[in-house]
Amino acid sequence: MPKPRIEIDNNNFYPGTAKTIHLSLPDLYNLTPIHLPVHVICGKTQGPTLFVTAAIHGDEINGIEIIRRLLKKSGLRKMAGNLIAIPIVNVYGFLNQKRHLMDKRDLNRCFPGSPTGSIASILADIICTKILPHITHAIDLHTGSHHRFNLPQIRTNLDIEENQTLALAFNSPVILHSKYRDGSLREYVNEKGIPFLLYEAGEALRFDELSIRTGVNGILSVMSTLGMISAGKYHVKKFTPTISRESTWVRAPLSGIIRPLKKSGQKIIKGQTIAIIANPTCNKEYKLVSPVSGIIIGDNKLPLVHEGEALFHIASFETLTVVSEQLDNIQDAFDLSDDESIF
Ligand SMILES: [Zn+2]
Known part of the structure; x- marks a missing residue:
């Protein structure tokens, strides 16, 4: 048996394989069990590990569709490196079609979380302790909130050179320099020295086709820039983003x-x-x-x-x-x- 390349919560992942695991989360109050599905594609050869997340705000669903289409791409098991994707991070908000959790907390203000904190804090802690130790790069997918539509755009701290390189690789029309929000996944991941992009596109509770296609193309383009896949094989389209500070x-x-x-x-x-x-x-x-x-x-x-x-x-x-x-x-x-x- 070959050595596993990644181990998450007693699940082993081997080169050239793809598997979905379901991490246990706190039950609903009627004791319905709740799980966090995590997709892991372990490429054939060594390389970076890209982490892609969506629906940290439970009603921001464009990213769920972006990840679904990304995972449908054939041949990813042959890539260099690994892809870890969580399409619905805030499972509770998603079930209620709401941005926040049941206790009105914003999950993206609760990182790194704690195993003994609020339900949002427990969820943040699971991401930080079980997933983040494995990753080398991250992309978090969002939409506008409260009836606001966002033109596809990357938000990142451009003062970090690796963020800028990835942002340019993503090919969204606009890159916006943006500082951190306290308690956000972005702040925590960037503080660990891991390059991080936040993709904002479309509107909550709506699918927007241009936002979805720009998102799928952007992630594939980042993967090709990182040497994980060939841009030609996945028909990655190249554009020149414009930076605004x-x-x-x-x-x-x-x-x-x-x-x-x-x-x-x-x-x-x-x-x-x-x-x-x-x-x-x-x-x-x-x-x-x-x-x-x-x-x-x-x-x-x-x-x-x-x-x-x-x-x-x-x-x-x-x-x-x-x-x-x-x-x-x-x-x-x-x-x-x-x-x-x-x-
Ligand atoms: Zn959001």
Whole structure:
């Protein structure tokens, strides 16, 4: 018997094999058992171990589909290195179609967690103690929250050189420099010296085909950059992402109903009207103008807004035209009218 390359929770993984294991989590209160499915593909030869996660926020489901399509790719057992994927990290939130766990905790503020803490903390501890010791690189898949749509984008700390290399390899239209959030998986993994990308694309509880295809292509592209697979075999598409180190949220200056005049992916110039906010009980209208020039990388889809609500996320770039062209290239390359079905 050959020596196992990876051992997780008394499960051995051997070169050239793929297996799914189910780690035990705390039961529901009616004692329904809950498990965390972990997919492990052990490549034929030695190499990096890429960890891909989705649905740390339980209603952010685009990443679940990205991982499902990724694992369907043939020949991954022949790769160099290993792929560990957890498509539904926050199993409890996913069951309830909610971002948080039952106790309203945000799992992505609970890392590294504790075996004697809250249910979110127990889940975070299982990831940190059983999985993270095996990984060399990580990608965490998210979507916008609370009716907000995000243009496909990588968020990472670009001050770490290896993060920047991976971010460029991912081929998303936009890379946004972003610092850590306390207690996030990203903070914990990066502090361990492991390169980490956060992919934000689409909207909670919705599938967005462009976000899904950009995500699958991005992960395969990172794997080819790491020398795990050949880009040619998996038809990896190459684009030139544009980096932004500065972004601004445009918030509602008053409450009302909103009619957006711009959406994610579009260019906006400082002083240009970006939306009309109206009083729903009379004809009063307010023109909301953009305080900055840039590309809209996130926008609110709910037309009912309270004063102070985040409406548009605008990233600043040196040249706006380049970003617009790249977005067109990406949309053309993925030809969303073709018949590659979601299921
Ligand atoms: Zn999220």
